[in-house]
Amino acid sequence: MSMRADYGEKIPNNVGLADDRRLQRALESWQPRFATWWAEMGPEIPTRDVYLRTAVNVGREGWAHFGHVKVPDYRWGIFLAERDPDRMIGFGEHKGEPAWQELPGEYRAELQRLIVIQGDTEPASVEQQRRLGYTAPSLYDLRNLFQVNVEEGRHLWAMVYLLHAYFGVEGREEAGDLLRRNSGSADSPRILGAFNEETPDWLSFFMFTYFTDRDGKYQLGTLKESAFDPLSRTCEFMLKEEAHHMFVGTTGIDRVVERTAQLMVEHETDDAGPHGAIGLNQIQKYLNFHYSVSLDLFGGETSTNVANYYTAGIKGRWQEDRRDDDHRLTDDAALVDAVTGTGNGEQSIGQTEVAALTALNSDLRGQYTADCMSGVKRWNKILAGAGLPHRLALPHHGFNRHVGVFADVHVSPDGRVLDDAEWEHRVPGWLPTDTDKAHVMSLMRPVYEPGKIASWLAPPRNGIDGKPFGYEYVHLT
Numbered sequence: 156m157s158m159r160a161d162y163g164e165k166i167p168n169n170v171g172l173a174d175d176r177r178l179q180r181a182l183e184s185w186q187p188r189f190a191t192w193w194a195e196m197g198p199e200i201p202t203r204d205v206y207l208r209t210a211v212n213v214g215r216e217g218w219a220h221f222g223h224v225k226v227p228d229y230r231w232g233i234f235l236a237e238r239d240p241d242r243m244i245g246f247g248e249h250k251g252e253p254a255w256q257e258l259p260g261e262y263r264a265e266l267q268r269l270i271v272i273q274g275d276t277e278p279a280s281v282e283q284q285r286r287l288g289y290t291a292p293s294l295y296d297l298r299n300l301f302q303v304n305v306e307e308g309r310h311l312w313a314m315v316y317l318l319h320a321y322f323g324v325e326g327r328e329e330a331g332d333l334l335r336r337n338s339g340s341a342d343s344p345r346i347l348g349a350f351n352e353e354t355p356d357w358l359s360f361f362m363f364t365y366f367t368d369r370d371g372k373y374q375l376g377t378l379k380e381s382a383f384d385p386l387s388r389t390c391e392f393m394l395k396e397e398a399h400h401m402f403v404g405t406t407g408i409d410r411v412v413e414r415t416a417q418l419m420v421e422h423e424t425d426d427a428g429p430h431g432a433i434g435l436n437q438i439q440k441y442l443n444f445h446y447s448v449s450l451d452l453f454g455g456e457t458s459t460n461v462a463n464y465y466t467a468g469i470k471g472r473w474q475e476d477r478r479d480d481d482h483r484l485t486d487d488a489a490l491v492d493a494v495t496g497t498g499n500g501e502q503s504i505g506q507t508e509v510a511a512l513t514a515l516n517s518d519l520r521g522q523y524t525a526d527c528m529s530g531v532k533r534w535n536k537i538l539a540g541a542g543l544p545h546r547l548a549l550p551h552h553g554f555n556r557h558v559g560v561f562a563d564v565h566v567s568p569d570g571r572v573l574d575d576a577e578w579e580h581r582v583p584g585w586l587p588t589d590t591d592k593a594h595v596m597s598l599m600r601p602v603y604e605p606g607k608i609a610s611w612l613a614p615p616r617n618g619i620d621g622k623p624f625g626y627e628y629v630h631l632t
């Protein structure tokens with residue numbers, strides 16, 4: 156069943172908004188609040204226009220349109236992947252029953268919570284990134300920043316649509332609160348830790364889009380499996396956009412590593428920092444930080460919440476249909492991380508067996524880590540290609556954690572439990588220090604001339620949408 160995309164409407168959509176006056180009015184009253192939020196909390200740098208991709212439809216004939224647009228006039232729309240009328244629930248106690256087109260009353264609270272948490276992250280990331288335009292290393296990068304930001308704005312719209320369409324008064328209130336909480340705010344912070352951290356520089360931005368948007372990919376992947384079909388279809392379409400965000404991260408870090416390696420070779424040094432680059436050890440420290448903060452987004456190693464979500468059919472596993480088991484997991488066991496031993500620095504990291512259903516956060520985190528490894532391999536290839544013996548690595552998953560079994564211990568990047576004194580002594584070598592941050596910040600000088608690029612990263616291999624790197628992707632005012 157395919158629904159025509161309604162692009163002439165005030166709110167572009169493929170959900171038949173024109174046929175539901177009540178819902179349309181509710182969303183049209185939320186729209187100016189979104190516009191106010193975007194003006195106050197969105198990208199600060201003034202532009203005349205930006206070369207952006209806009210989602211205009213779903214399906215095979217092409218879903219996106221490219222062109223220069225005035226950013227406040229961007230058409231944030233509501234798009235769900237096409238409906239499969241025969242879709243069946245793939246897991247949990249309702250496995251084999253038809254997917255739900257309406258909200259089941261018994262799971263209302265859980266679904267609302269998941270949608271609110273997901274929705275909260277989207278505007279949070281825009282808030283975190285709002286000042287980066289002032290230090291963009293090229294117009295190409297500035298354009299990518301805007302692209303990521305408008306799409307995170309559209310992801311907010313996606314969750315707000317679900318809240319308005321299915322959750323009544325409470326949903327409308329939650330939709331309002333998504334604009335009321337702010338990243339880093341003392342009184343009303345964003346829900347999840349990583350989304351209250353700062354993204355003050357472009358290395359952080361690339362790390363964030365590599366590691367934190369990738370958490371988004373995996374969480375959306377599990378919600379795409381949901382028995383609640385409108386949520387599933389929403390997430391399926393969001394995943395399409397997500398691919399570009401991770402591309403920005405992957406190739407961004409590629410280009411930083413490439414430039415650093417170049418200068419290390421040119422100056423025959425281990426530290427390219429004094430030569431206008433970001434030091435390789437600084438890249439490693441930023442990687443350590445963003446990977447560990449993103450691991451916290453997977454929740455505890457064991458969780459009764461996640462077991463209940465799975466049994467109810469509202470949150471599945473990554474690629475549920477490729478799993479070779481009964482998709483109910485009621486009789487299965489799984490190994491999860493555990494910290495054993497007590498006090499006096501005698502603790503060590505082992506594993507313990509738990510009910511598989513409670514181990515699903517660990518399961519997802521494992522899939523995520525394997526994916527993150529592929530980036531590290533890429534970056535190490537760049538180093539090897541430059542003839543350098545240096546390598547980057549993911550730290551142990553217990554390193555610098557604030558959620559789950561590792562929250563109460565200090566773990567080194569190579570996976571040893573440390574006492575407080577040793578941790579304090581060694582941590583400046585593992586996480587960005589004020590000196591590291593100041594060095595990275597000192598390199599953040601804007602380059603707004605078409606075809607020019609900052610000193611600390613290599614230009615991209617290709618431009619956007621077949622355009623060259625030197626194209627005027629952004630017209631500043």
Ligand code: BYC
Pocket residue numbers: 269270272273276277280307346347348349367368369370371372374375451452453454455456457458459460461470516558
């Ligand atoms: N910070 O039972 P547990 C994205 C809380 S990113 C603070 O293990 P659960 C994006 C937890 O709420 C993807 N608190 O939790 C990326 C619970 O509290 P209560 C976002 C945390 O529910 C870049 C308690 O600790 N989407 O899209 O199994 C740019 C016990 O935890 C944190 C989702 O996350 C934390 N990090 O798992 C833009 C999907 N972690 O209930 C966008 C929806 C846990 O005891 N969310 N807590 O008071 C979920 O699926 C789950 O809620 C979580 C947590 C995976 C987040």
Ligand code: FE
Pocket residue numbers: 277306307310371
């Ligand atoms: Fe998003």
Ligand code: FE
Pocket residue numbers: 307368371397400
């Ligand atoms: Fe994203």
